[in-house]
Amino acid sequence: MELIQFYIVAAITISSAVSVIMQGRVMYSILSLIVTLLSVAWIYAILNASFLAVVQVILYAGAIVVLFVFAVMMLRYEEIEPQRMRTGLIGCLGLLVALFFIFELILSSATGPFVEEATLSADFGSIKSVGAILYTQYLVPLELASILLLVAVVGAALFSKRG
Amino acid sequence: MFIDVAITLLKIAFVFGLVLNIAGILGWAERKQSAVMQDRIGANRADILGLRLFGLFHPIADIVKVITKEDWIPPGGDKFLHTLAPFLALFTALAVFAVIPFGDTLHIAGRDIPLVIADLNVGILFVIAFGSLGIYSVVLAGWSSDNKYSLLGSMRAAAQVISYELALALSVVGVIMAYGSVELDDIARAQGQYVLGIIPYWGVIAQPLGFLIFFAAAMAETKRTPFDLPECESEIIGYFTEYSGFKFLAFWMGEFIEVIAVAGVVTTLYFGGWQVPFIDSQGFFVPGLFTIPLPHLLVVVIQVTAFILKVCFFCWFMLLVRWTLPRFRYDQLMGFGWKFLLPLAFLNVILSGVIFMSFEG
Amino acid sequence: MQGYWLAIVLTFLIAALIPGLLIFLSTILGPKRLTPEKALPFECGMDPSGPARERFPIKFYLVAVLFLVFDVEVVFFYPWAVLYKKLAIFGLLEMMVFTLFVGLALLYAWKEGVLEWR
Numbered sequence: 001m002e003l004i005q006f007y008i009v010a011a012i013t014i015s016s017a018v019s020v021i022m023q024g025r026v027m028y029s030i031l032s033l034i035v036t037l038l039s040v041a042w043i044y045a046i047l048n049a050s051f052l053a054v055v056q057v058i059l060y061a062g063a064i065v066v067l068f069v070f071a072v073m074m075l076r077y078e079e080i081e082p083q084r085m086r087t088g089l090i091g092c093l094g095l096l097v098a099l100f101f102i103f104e105l106i107l108s109s110a111t112g113p114f115v116e117e118a119t120l121s122a123d124f125g126s127i128k129s130v131g132a133i134l135y136t137q138y139l140v141p142l143e144l145a146s147i148l149l150l151v152a153v154v155g156a157a158l159f160s161k162r163g
Numbered sequence: 164m165f166i167d168v169a170i171t172l173l174k175i176a177f178v179f180g181l182v183l184n185i186a187g188i189l190g191w192a193e194r195k196q197s198a199v200m201q202d203r204i205g206a207n208r209a210d211i212l213g214l215r216l217f218g219l220f221h222p223i224a225d226i227v228k229v230i231t232k233e234d235w236i237p238p239g240g241d242k243f244l245h246t247l248a249p250f251l252a253l254f255t256a257l258a259v260f261a262v263i264p265f266g267d268t269l270h271i272a273g274r275d276i277p278l279v280i281a282d283l284n285v286g287i288l289f290v291i292a293f294g295s296l297g298i299y300s301v302v303l304a305g306w307s308s309d310n311k312y313s314l315l316g317s318m319r320a321a322a323q324v325i326s327y328e329l330a331l332a333l334s335v336v337g338v339i340m341a342y343g344s345v346e347l348d349d350i351a352r353a354q355g356q357y358v359l360g361i362i363p364y365w366g367v368i369a370q371p372l373g374f375l376i377f378f379a380a381a382m383a384e385t386k387r388t389p390f391d392l393p394e395c396e397s398e399i400i401g402y403f404t405e406y407s408g409f410k411f412l413a414f415w416m417g418e419f420i421e422v423i424a425v426a427g428v429v430t431t432l433y434f435g436g437w438q439v440p441f442i443d444s445q446g447f448f449v450p451g452l453f454t455i456p457l458p459h460l461l462v463v464v465i466q467v468t469a470f471i472l473k474v475c476f477f478c479w480f481m482l483l484v485r486w487t488l489p490r491f492r493y494d495q496l497m498g499f500g501w502k503f504l505l506p507l508a509f510l511n512v513i514l515s516g517v518i519f520m521s522f523e524g
Numbered sequence: 525m526q527g528y529w530l531a532i533v534l535t536f537l538i539a540a541l542i543p544g545l546l547i548f549l550s551t552i553l554g555p556k557r558l559t560p561e562k563a564l565p566f567e568c569g570m571d572p573s574g575p576a577r578e579r580f581p582i583k584f585y586l587v588a589v590l591f592l593v594f595d596v597e598v599v600f601f602y603p604w605a606v607l608y609k610k611l612a613i614f615g616l617l618e619m620m621v622f623t624l625f626v627g628l629a630l631l632y633a634w635k636e637g638v639l640e641w642r
Contacts (some may be wrong), residue, residue, distance in 0.1 A: 153590065343609055
């Protein structure tokens with residue numbers, strides 16, 4: 001049951017990811033991206049990481065893609081459309097990166113350690129267990145992240161002054 | 164397995180049936196409420212065989228009328244996205260109800276049935292996630308309309324929604340701190356405790372400031388007056404100007420369903436959910452004095468009814484606010500969200516942290 | 525979580541079915557009479573002038589950037605709020621430092637005039 005569910009969701013993820021780069025129109029690319037991100041969230045949920053799944057929806061599908069949408073709406077339609085399907089150097093580079101990842105994937109799936117029937121603690125992936133690690137073991141990275149985000153705001157503010 | 168599916172379907176039918184009916188009645192209630200407040204009569208024309216019933220047939224008449232209207236798509240627009248936008252408006256609003264508990268666990272025929280469609284362990288975060296997805300209906304509607312004003316309107320609406328979403332998401336943190344859980348079921352159950360033995364420990368007692376922030380931000384999220392700049396049907400044109408027929412109504416229905424969702428979440432987080440003061444699973448009791456036992460089924464029915472009544476009250480309250488207050492100017496609107504509500508929400512989190520800590524001893 | 529799959533999938537299906545069916549019905553039942561006036565976008569009732577895709581103030585984009593940053597920060601509050609009682613005074617101090625940086629970010633954006641709309 002779980003396996004069937006996984007294969008369905010994985011198929012949706014991959015086909016929508018392909019659709020992101022193949023779509024002719026920007027808005028459709030973005031919609032495909034949303035579908036990809038949501039189905040990745042669903043995969044997290046299958047893996048019992050419910051908090052991660054919902055954060056994926058809130059942050060990726062609900063915030064980062066909004067930024068993309070705003071960027072698209074800022075531009076004039078005609079200005080962005082023709083340049084989209086440009087191949088050439090960047091396309092070749094992308095293909096190389098993709099090939100590298102496929103190679104890595106095959107390599108790691110051929111050699112990597114696998115656990116059959118891994119046992120999970122009852123609250124694995126729940127918001128409590130994530131927090132318990134985040135606020136004790138990874139306290140310093142957390143505080144550093146807040147500084148990083150402060151820098152991001154400063155950058156955004158400066159960028160508005162230039163413009 | 165089969166019986167589980169049947170129970171789930173029954174719960175979905177109950178919740179969605181209720182929500183869609185209340186949404187229909189809200190459409191009528193809004194017209195009547197505005198009429199009362201402006202000294203008019205309001206919608207009263209629709210009748211079936213001469214029976215008028217204060218115009219209560221108007222929602223039915225509206226649906227029939229709107230479905231048989233021409234469904235016009237701007238020729239320069241995008242057909243698919245133009246159809247997707249109203250669909251998303253309804254879908255994201257309806258999906259939220261999956262996690263809102265409408266009653267205590269029902270014990271019947273040896274089964275424990277939690278009266279919530281899906282008791283997810285992410286609870287309120289699910290609501291926030293779907294609230295944040297709702298922005299795409301706004302954006303797509305404006306984008307696919309081939310109308311510069313619609314596009315501008317959707318931009319303003321989207322900026323408004325994301326601005327207030329921050330304060331909304333942050334004000335919930337206080338409630339989570341007070342009850343130590345994100346699950347709406349747990350939160351509703353925890354509100355059955357009493358402070359000083361007699362005052363029910365509802366969210367509004369623990370988080371008065373948080374409640375005000377949440378309610379204000381939630382009203383902005385639903386794009387209702389005083390935050391209804393994206394729509395303001397009496398002045399400018401908004402993001403769904405280029406819509407007709409049912410798709411136009413879908414945005415309004417989506418708004419009403421969001422109103423009900425907000426009322427449901429406010430009830431669950433801040434007003435005890437399905438809790439009725441001094442009635443628990445044992446029956447009616449006066450603290451420290453005596454208990455009158457009530458049958459389990461009766462208690463559940465009372466609690467579900469109480470939940471529905473509370474939701475209706477907040478729906479009505481939002482109608483009242485809508486017809487009482489004038490709307491903001493756009494710079495005031497954004498200023499209110501970013502410079503007032505958001506800092507206040509941060510302050511609320513820290514303040515409640517300190518206060519709870521000092522009470523704990 | 526496993527037990528709730530079914531409930532969630534069913535809810536999504538029905539929540540999609542209701543608007544889908546109604547929109548489908550309205551496209552079937554509604555009349556289709558295209559007149560020359562209807563071949564233009566409605567806008568304000570005037571004939572449209574110029575293309576619909578105009579440039580917009582960068583302000584809107586900035587709001588989206590700020591929203592993204594603060595949304596990330598807000599999400600960090602949830603695990604803390606759940607564990608608030610267990611983490612006790614140390615957790616509170618931790619979060620105060622975190623909030624201080626968030627507050628600084630907001631103050632900076634405020635001072636730089638990102639939050640002003642003219």
